[in-house]
Amino acid sequence: MVGTAFTRAGYIVLEAENGNAALAMLADRRVDLVVTDIIMPEADGYEIILRLKQLPSRPPLIAVTGGSLRLRMELPGMARLLGAEAAFEKPLDLAALLAEAGRLIGAGRTETTT
Incomplete structure (x- = not known):
């Protein structure tokens, strides 16, 4: 659903079936987000955030979470503490x-062209 929404909005979307596949994909690609x-x-997702945070030039990160009310309340704040922008x-x-x-993405492009 998320990938389809991004594709319809004109973005090129790469999807990974799990966290390790995402890390492998990001090891040899530059992405905007x-x-x-x-x-x-x-x-x-925490591991993804921490590993990407170590890169000298990392893309912005958005974390998504579901689950119980407690998890929905705690996990987004933790993701932001670890380095997710949203x-x-x-x-x-x-x-x-x-x-x-x-x-x-627009903020990243502004930073690279300035």
Whole structure:
């Protein structure tokens, strides 16, 4: 659903089936934005955030989480503490997610052209 929304908005989307696949994909590609679920197999979203944070030039990160009320309250704040620029709870407000993605990508382009 998220990938389809980004594709329809004109973005090129790369998808990974789990955290380790995402890390492998990002090891040899430069991307403008990473949207990661917090809870996923093999490497969770926190690991994605921490590993990408170590890169000298990393893309902006948006964390997404669902689950119990407690998890939805705690996980986005933790993702931001670890380095995510934004966090969204499921069910997602796709319009808000796309707006934030556009803002983050636009801010990155502004920084690189200045």
